[in-house]
Amino acid sequence: MSTVWGWHDAPVPHPFIIHHSSFVILHSSFSAQPNIALILADDLGYGDLGCYGHPTFKTPRIDQMAAEGARLTQFNTPAPFCAPTRASLMTGRYPFRCGMTQNPAPDGGPAADALAMPKSEITLAQVLKADGYATGMVGKWHLGHKPGSLPTERGFDEYYGIPYSNDMRPVQVLEGSAVVEYPVVQATLTTRYAKRATDFIQRNAKKPFFLYFAEAMPHKPLAAPDKHYTKSGAGLYGDALLDLDDSVGAVLDALKQNGLDDNTLVLFTSDNGAWFGGSCGGLRGMKGTNYEGGYRVPMIARWPGKIPAGHVSHELGVMMDLFSTVLHVTGAKLPDDRALDGRNILPLLTSAAKSPHEFIFGHQNSKLATIRDARWKLHLLPASQMKLKPGPDGKWLDPRTPDGVTILAPFEQYNINAHPGLTTGAEPAKMQLFDLQNDPGEQVDVAAQHPDEVKRLQAAYDFMNKDVPVVEEVKRAPYKKP
Numbered sequence: 001m002s003t004v005w006g007w008h009d010a011p012v013p014h015p016f017i018i019h020h021s022s023f024v025i026l027h028s029s030f031s032a033q034p035n036i037a038l039i040l041a042d043d044l045g046y047g048d049l050g051c052y053g054h055p056t057f058k059t060p061r062i063d064q065m066a067a068e069g070a071r072l073t074q075f076n077t078p079a080p081f082c083a084p085t086r087a088s089l090m091t092g093r094y095p096f097r098c099g100m101t102q103n104p105a106p107d108g109g110p111a112a113d114a115l116a117m118p119k120s121e122i123t124l125a126q127v128l129k130a131d132g133y134a135t136g137m138v139g140k141w142h143l144g145h146k147p148g149s150l151p152t153e154r155g156f157d158e159y160y161g162i163p164y165s166n167d168m169r170p171v172q173v174l175e176g177s178a179v180v181e182y183p184v185v186q187a188t189l190t191t192r193y194a195k196r197a198t199d200f201i202q203r204n205a206k207k208p209f210f211l212y213f214a215e216a217m218p219h220k221p222l223a224a225p226d227k228h229y230t231k232s233g234a235g236l237y238g239d240a241l242l243d244l245d246d247s248v249g250a251v252l253d254a255l256k257q258n259g260l261d262d263n264t265l266v267l268f269t270s271d272n273g274a275w276f277g278g279s280c281g282g283l284r285g286m287k288g289t290n291y292e293g294g295y296r297v298p299m300i301a302r303w304p305g306k307i308p309a310g311h312v313s314h315e316l317g318v319m320m321d322l323f324s325t326v327l328h329v330t331g332a333k334l335p336d337d338r339a340l341d342g343r344n345i346l347p348l349l350t351s352a353a354k355s356p357h358e359f360i361f362g363h364q365n366s367k368l369a370t371i372r373d374a375r376w377k378l379h380l381l382p383a384s385q386m387k388l389k390p391g392p393d394g395k396w397l398d399p400r401t402p403d404g405v406t407i408l409a410p411f412e413q414y415n416i417n418a419h420p421g422l423t424t425g426a427e428p429a430k431m432q433l434f435d436l437q438n439d440p441g442e443q444v445d446v447a448a449q450h451p452d453e454v455k456r457l458q459a460a461y462d463f464m465n466k467d468v469p470v471v472e473e474v475k476r477a478p479y480k481k482p
Contacts, residue, residue, distance in 0.1 A: 043218055138196045220400075248268060274421070
């Protein structure tokens with residue numbers, strides 16, 4: 001019988017984080033080590049899915065997954081862009097704690113090119129591999145692309161994918177650490193990723209496995225195969241979502257075909273809010289901003305027999321919780337020399353339990369910029385906003401746009417006239433307070449009306465912020481299109 005981590009009665013030394021030494025071993029109710037399939041979309045907005053209310057985009061397989069499992073409506077990322085969130089997912093720790101607060105970029109100059117998650121961090125793959133799991137990754141890594149930092153050197157038995165964003169040159173697919181495709185035909189990329197993911201499931205059906213499927217879509221440049229291109233009726237973004245939806249369905253089908261349905265926890269979420277063309281579901285801002293449109297994302301979990309069908313929770317969750325939840329259900333052990341910020345949220349997925357978090361925090365690069373609870377959100381720093389200068393035609397010239405040579409994808413990409421979130425509201429400033437229950441779009445600053453809430457949230461922020469190191473931000477070289 002496997003074991004899982006359970007709560008000790010002794011008080012946790014920090015009110016916002018879990019110290020692993022505060023755990024004890026309890027007997028598990030799970031009869032066998034469950035498989036874990038973790039699917040991470042790239043730049044999928046809070047409002048992009050049918051099950052989150054989009055009236056046009058079609059996502060039937062993901063919607064079915066939500067109908068057969070649980071859906072969270074207040075799930076957040078710790079940062080509004082790629083790498084910091086992915087680092088938190090892999091370590092269970094806030095970006096400032098796991099040393100990954102900016103994006104590595106092979107085309108962003110030497111400093112950005114060299115960025116990587118510190119080797120002192122222990123990934124979820126390393127933890128599960130040590131517990132006897134087969135570990136496989138497909139898709140976008142974005143935690144370092146130099147030797148020593150790739151997935152197969154951080155706990156994964158195998159890896160196939162683009163190690164950073166699919167618009168960062170050189171866009172190339174790796175098998176392990178070897179380049180196997182350049183340039184990359186992005187229209188078929190999601191389909192090929194799904195085939196790799198299902199092959200991994202097939203090959204490891206007789207042993208416990210951890211599959212990390214980090215999708216390419218709907219990150220720009222958007223692309224879809226002939227099966228979906230121009231077929232969704234909702235533009236290129238809708239076409240790419242159909243393809244993403246198919247890939248999730250392929251994983252679910254592979255689990256069922258191999259008799260693994262009832263012993264596999266499938267988790268589906270996104271690394272941050274939407275880019276142009278997508279939907280943040282009526283929230284303000286988008287990817288890269290500190291408004292809710294940058295942080296809040298879909299989160300769906302399915303585990304027949306363990307997670308009740310059609311369950312919905314409106315309680316707070318954050319990306320690092322998936323790490324801690326996987327530890328809980330697998331019984332895998334993490335060295336007790338580090339603090340975890342994630343909590344086990346299986347109770348949220350199975351019952352009317354309250355959130356284990358009183359507060360969650362949002363990053364702006366290396367700094368903590370926001371704190372929120374179930375109702376209130378305080379911006380300690382002025383909210384960051386997209387500052388893209390339009391050209392004479394009113395459009396922004398994307399230097400990483402498809403060129404038909406180094407980036408192969410449809411040319412009709414979205415622009416700044418297709419903003420995914422609200423662009424109205426109070427001008428960004430320090431110490432703005434928003435009532436998310438009554439003003440989810442963060443339009444009206446109510447700090448003057450609720451000074452006690454400001455004081456309470458600032459005290460909690462100050463307590464956490466004392467642990468945040470002061471670091472020099474990596475200076476990116478001006479990007480030059482080759």
